[in-house]
Amino acid sequence: MTKTIAWHADKESVYHDNNKCSRAESIPATKRRPGAADRPQCPECEKLKVEQK
Numbered sequence: 001m002t003k004t005i006a007w008h009a010d011k012e013s014v015y016h017d018n019n020k021c022s023r024a025e026s027i028p029a030t031k032r033r034p035g036a037a038d039r040p041q042c043p044e045c046e047k048l049k050v051e052q053k
């Protein structure tokens with residue numbers, strides 16, 4: 001299971017919750033903020049969830 005707690009980055013309009021997400025990988029840990037911040041889920045994270053990766 002690669003689902004993580006939800007987090008977001010200030011420069012993005014979505015949140016991530018999967019550590020296989022390529023968009024998430026481009027964001028350094030220091031730029032990550034905890035929580036979804038009322039943002040929609042990242043489409044790639046959503047796709048990974050559907051595929052159960």
Ligand SMILES: [Zn+2]
Pocket residue numbers: 015016017018021022023024042043044045046
């Ligand atoms: Zn993502």
